[in-house]
Amino acid sequence: MTRTSDLLTLTPAGLYCPPGDFHIDATRGVPRNLVTHAHSDHARGRHQTVMATEETLDIMELRLGPAFCRNRQTIRYGARIIVGDVRVSFHPAGHILGSAQIAIERDGFRAIVSGDFKRAADPTCTPFEVVTCDAYVTEATFGLPVFAFPDPDDELARLLESRAMFPERTHVVGAYALGKAQRVMRMLAVAGYDRPVWYHESIAPLAAYYGRRGIDLGDIRPIADASPKALAGEIVICTPGALKNGWAEQFPDPLIATASGWMNVRARARQVGVQLPLVISDHADWPALCATALDVGASELWVTHGETEALVHWAALQGLDARPLDIIGYGDEDGGPEVEGPA
Amino acid sequence: MKTFATLLDRLSFEPARNAKLRLIATYLATEPDPDRGYALAALTGSLRFRHATPKLVRVLLRERVDPVLFNLSHEFVGDLSETVALLWPEPAERGSPPSLSEVVTTLETISRAAFPAQLAQWLDALDRIGRWALLKLITGSLRIGVSARLAKTALAQVGNRDVNDIEEIWHGLTPPFTALFAWLENVGPALTSVNPAPFRPPMLAHPFLDRDAAALDPTEFSAEWKWDGIRVHAVSGQCGNEPCLSRLYSRTGEDISAAFPDLMASMATDRFGAATVDGELLVVRDGVVESFGVLQQRLNRKTVSSKMVAEYPIHLRAYDLLAEAGEDLRPLPFTARRARLEAFVARLADPRISLSPLVPFSDWDDLARIRADPEAAGAGTDAPAIEGLMLKRRDAAYVSGRPRGPWFKWKRDPFNVDAVMMYAQRGSGKRSSLYSDFTFGVWHTGPDGDALIPVGKSYFGFTDEELGQLDRYVRENTASKFGPVREVVANAEQGLVLEIAFEGLNRSKRHKSGVAMRFPRISRIRWDKPSIEADRLDTLTAMLDQKRIAAV
Numbered sequence: 001m002t003r004t005s006d007l008l009t010l011t012p013a014g015l016y017c018p019p020g021d022f023h024i025d026a027t028r029g030v031p032r033n034l035v036t037h038a039h040s041d042h043a044r045g046r047h048q049t050v051m052a053t054e055e056t057l058d059i060m061e062l063r064l065g066p067a068f069c070r071n072r073q074t075i076r077y078g079a080r081i082i083v084g085d086v087r088v089s090f091h092p093a094g095h096i097l098g099s100a101q102i103a104i105e106r107d108g109f110r111a112i113v114s115g116d117f118k119r120a121a122d123p124t125c126t127p128f129e130v131v132t133c134d135a136y137v138t139e140a141t142f143g144l145p146v147f148a149f150p151d152p153d154d155e156l157a158r159l160l161e162s163r164a165m166f167p168e169r170t171h172v173v174g175a176y177a178l179g180k181a182q183r184v185m186r187m188l189a190v191a192g193y194d195r196p197v198w199y200h201e202s203i204a205p206l207a208a209y210y211g212r213r214g215i216d217l218g219d220i221r222p223i224a225d226a227s228p229k230a231l232a233g234e235i236v237i238c239t240p241g242a243l244k245n246g247w248a249e250q251f252p253d254p255l256i257a258t259a260s261g262w263m264n265v266r267a268r269a270r271q272v273g274v275q276l277p278l279v280i281s282d283h284a285d286w287p288a289l290c291a292t293a294l295d296v297g298a299s300e301l302w303v304t305h306g307e308t309e310a311l312v313h314w315a316a317l318q319g320l321d322a323r324p325l326d327i328i329g330y331g332d333e334d335g336g337p338e339v340e341g342p343a
Numbered sequence: 344m345k346t347f348a349t350l351l352d353r354l355s356f357e358p359a360r361n362a363k364l365r366l367i368a369t370y371l372a373t374e375p376d377p378d379r380g381y382a383l384a385a386l387t388g389s390l391r392f393r394h395a396t397p398k399l400v401r402v403l404l405r406e407r408v409d410p411v412l413f414n415l416s417h418e419f420v421g422d423l424s425e426t427v428a429l430l431w432p433e434p435a436e437r438g439s440p441p442s443l444s445e446v447v448t449t450l451e452t453i454s455r456a457a458f459p460a461q462l463a464q465w466l467d468a469l470d471r472i473g474r475w476a477l478l479k480l481i482t483g484s485l486r487i488g489v490s491a492r493l494a495k496t497a498l499a500q501v502g503n504r505d506v507n508d509i510e511e512i513w514h515g516l517t518p519p520f521t522a523l524f525a526w527l528e529n530v531g532p533a534l535t536s537v538n539p540a541p542f543r544p545p546m547l548a549h550p551f552l553d554r555d556a557a558a559l560d561p562t563e564f565s566a567e568w569k570w571d572g573i574r575v576h577a578v579s580g581q582c583g584n585e586p587c588l589s590r591l592y593s594r595t596g597e598d599i600s601a602a603f604p605d606l607m608a609s610m611a612t613d614r615f616g617a618a619t620v621d622g623e624l625l626v627v628r629d630g631v632v633e634s635f636g637v638l639q640q641r642l643n644r645k646t647v648s649s650k651m652v653a654e655y656p657i658h659l660r661a662y663d664l665l666a667e668a669g670e671d672l673r674p675l676p677f678t679a680r681r682a683r684l685e686a687f688v689a690r691l692a693d694p695r696i697s698l699s700p701l702v703p704f705s706d707w708d709d710l711a712r713i714r715a716d717p718e719a720a721g722a723g724t725d726a727p728a729i730e731g732l733m734l735k736r737r738d739a740a741y742v743s744g745r746p747r748g749p750w751f752k753w754k755r756d757p758f759n760v761d762a763v764m765m766y767a768q769r770g771s772g773k774r775s776s777l778y779s780d781f782t783f784g785v786w787h788t789g790p791d792g793d794a795l796i797p798v799g800k801s802y803f804g805f806t807d808e809e810l811g812q813l814d815r816y817v818r819e820n821t822a823s824k825f826g827p828v829r830e831v832v833a834n835a836e837q838g839l840v841l842e843i844a845f846e847g848l849n850r851s852k853r854h855k856s857g858v859a860m861r862f863p864r865i866s867r868i869r870w871d872k873p874s875i876e877a878d879r880l881d882t883l884t885a886m887l888d889q890k891r892i893a894a895v
């Protein structure tokens with residue numbers, strides 16, 4: 001009989017599947033790496049073979065250059081392929097464009113590695129799919145019950161209300177370059193916001209890529225197209241890193257917003273000098289983490305990274321066999337070393 | 344409650360004064376009565392009801408949340424009210440949330456026994472921001488960086504008035520201030536002279552620098568000792584011919600009467616009448632002025648025991664008279680007010696109230712000698728309680744605020760600034776559990792307007808008892824943590840002023856401020872001083888230019 005520990009172990013590079021001889025989201029160079037999504041802490045370079053969804057591979061190439069690995073293997077959501085002694089399939093994780101949970105099966109025993117995921121609505125990616133399994137390897141970035149996120153549309157409404165109250169101030173919104181920035185742009189378009197949305201240059205390649213994938217981000221323009229002084233009252237989207245560098249100071253009386261799950265806790269928002277915290281997260285909140293652990297029907301729960309302690313405690317109370325992995329190297333929200341640090 | 348919660352939420356993140364004013368003014372102009380009145384009361388600290396204790400809030404939550412999850416959450420979030428607001432389980436169906444007036448009026452009358460159930464019902468009906476705001480309100484610590492003065496300034500904007508017009512009538516009003524709003528919006532009668540003992544913001548001084556000495560004519564100025572106490576206005580009003588209301592105000596208009604019943608008795612007399620005395624609150628024992636440290640025993644108290652009153656006899660050293668027998672003396676020149684003051688104090692013949700003597704001098708050099716040695720210059724045994732000299736133009740009227748020109752302060756020790764605590768770090772050894780290393784800053788005009796810029800760090804100068812108070816202050820006012828370092832709340836509305844004494848000042852390219860202090864020490868904790876009144880970087884750079892310091 002197959003047990004979880006037969007399918008998954010930990011090596012210095014992260015999660016490893018011995019019967020398939022591959023890593024998942026390896027944090028250092030390995031021969032074969034299966035990648036859940038293209039955020040830089042999960043999708044690093046220097047591997048020989050990388051298997052991922054088409055979008056994930058495309059974005060890795062955009063960010064890491066065409067030589068980020070020797071061989072690429074594209075896999076569609078739902079397709080099952082044999083790798084070594086196991087069967088592998090990728091399923092939508094709802095985290096960002098192309099993000100996947102990875103299912104590993106042998107002898108009717110299925111383990112799923114969630115990668116980063118969310119259950120909340122997001123108009124820029126395929127929604128999370130519940131796939132039942134025996135063992136669930138989950139993230140826990142927001143694994144504390146204080147993270148129960150409000151409706152993201154209500155948060156966006158707060159941005160628009162603030163703009164109405166301070167029509168002379170540039171509203172500068174910090175959002176991660178991959179996923180969050182495009183989601184905020186799309187949400188603004190869906191909300192009927194009829195002004196152009198301006199963006200920091202570093203967001204340009206990924207915004208263009210989302211556009212090529214048919215995701216309408218509305219009337220978006222690089223800030224180079226306007227003088228900063230002319231952007232009074234406009235919405236500008238930039239990376240959290242740009243906010244730290246004081247980049248926003250060029251705009252008239254800038255009002256600093258940031259879209260992140262961390263904004264649910266006031267001290268975290270104050271720490272980075274945010275005046276308008278917008279709780280818009282790409283991750284499952286606590287209720288979603290708990291609900292998902294139950295929805296997938298697993299009897300065993302491994303927690304890869306984040307606030308693992310509370311989730312493990314909760315799972316034990318539910319009668320699940322739970323353990324923390326505390327994998328080093330996965331950041332929060334996005335946060336790989338070559339991208340901006342966590343907000 | 345929702346709009347009030349949104350207001351508190353926005354204010355808590357907004358550092359800029361003008362944006363805060365806009366947020367408050369917009370709220371006060373659009374929210375209906377009586378909710379806006381109660382909100383104004385909350386922002387100005389005028390609500391009086393039984394506060395919920397942190398313990399009660401904790402107990403309520405413990406009934407609903409797993410203790411391990413609660414502890415992990417509390418550790419992560421830090422603030423108890425916020426933790427509870429975030430952890431409170433969402434009910435299957437939300438009831439209709441209470442209005443702010445409903446909350447306030449219920450709290451005024453509710454019994455202790457009925458309170459927990461009522462609180463739980465409200466928390467069930469509110470969303471996370473509403474719960475946070477409610478808990479902040481009922482635990483009596485908003486801590487959103489809004490002073491009463493700022494709220495009143497916003498209110499003044501709503502009615503297109505001067506904020507001092509509001510101060511003049513403020514202390515006669517009670518929540519929900521319906522008549523006040525009606526007046527401001529020109530739909531009700533004018534509110535004037537409602538308060539027989541109004542607060543009139545004090546006149547403040549600029550530091551006296553070498554360039555002032557060169558430019559100013561000494562014969563146009565009077566000098567007096569600058570006392571090391573706290574600045575107060577002692578105000579009494581009359582209704583008919585009877586004394587009916589006496590108030591003791593701090594320099595920011597805070598009513599501190601309740602802590603000084605001994606002085607209040609001296610003010611509620613026929614001889615005092617309807618008068619306003621500007622003076623220094625001191626402790627005087629056996630005719631000798633005690634140091635600030637002794638005075639501190641009587642400060643920051645809501646009430647005071649008779650033992651305290653006997654042990655630390657309070658005294659008012661009078662240096663100006665703003666009103667007498669109902670007459671406003673502020674437009675008169677200083678010399679005329681001084682003559683009235685001298686006659687007034689003589690008539691009082693009250694051992695608790697004495698005149699601050701004038702210090703005669705011939706020229707600035709003479710005054711510099713006096714300043715260097717007050718004991719020899721006539722201050723005698725009071726010298727330790729003197730922190731320098733005040734210079735007042737003989738022909739100047741009394742003007743609220745800090746006008747440039749008429750008043751100067753010339754502190755005894757030139758190497759002395761008032762700075763604001765910005766960061767605190769745990770000490771080492773026996774102090775390892777206490778926040779004992781403090782980084783402090785002064786005001787500086789940057790691209791965003793006024794901001795604090797760090798100018799030094801110090802870990803001594805205070806007593807063990809004061810260290811305990813500082814540690815508690817740091818823990819209760821932490822804005823964020825970075826490892827062993829805590830960032831302390833420090834902005835224009837809120838912040839702790841530390842008087843820093845130092846041995847010298849050098850120019851420094853390594854420091855952002857451009858100056859480096861030698862041996863800075865915390866010579867005094869100024870619990871009484873508003874952070875916005877701490878010194879500015881200009882004061883330090885001007886010191887650099889003074890020969891005495893540059894030579895150090």
